[in-house]
Amino acid sequence: MNAEEILEVCFQIIMYAGNARSMAMESISLAKEAKFEEAKELLAEARAEVNKAHRFQTNLIQAEANGSKNEISVLLIHSQDHLMNGMTVLDMAEEFINLYELVKK
Numbered sequence: 001m002n003a004e005e006i007l008e009v010c011f012q013i014i015m016y017a018g019n020a021r022s023m024a025m026e027s028i029s030l031a032k033e034a035k036f037e038e039a040k041e042l043l044a045e046a047r048a049e050v051n052k053a054h055r056f057q058t059n060l061i062q063a064e065a066n067g068s069k070n071e072i073s074v075l076l077i078h079s080q081d082h083l084m085n086g087m088t089v090l091d092m093a094e095e096f097i098n099l100y101e102l103v104k105k
Helices: 003-032 036-065 074-104
Strands: none
Touching: 003 036, 003 074, 036 074
16 A cells, blocks of 8 residues: 555544444433433444444555555554544443443333
8 A cells, every 4th residue: 555545544444433433422322311222223323434444444454464564654543543442432332321221221
């Protein structure tokens, strides 16, 4: 991958992972309001977004495994931070939704 392609991949990862994180946080708010079905639907959408980000990351990894050297930049590291945060918030949101359901019963 050339520098421009890596830059584009970084922005895609940031965008999709950021979308996932925002959706996951909103799903927690919905669960807090006892809107569990809406919360779960939004969480599923968030998972789809983080999967898109993950596919871009996988493309980078595969390119590197095939011998393409990727320049490590602050933007690349930043994109990886966004992805990991998005994935973590998704996992936590699922737990929060389950907890709110238990509390509301």
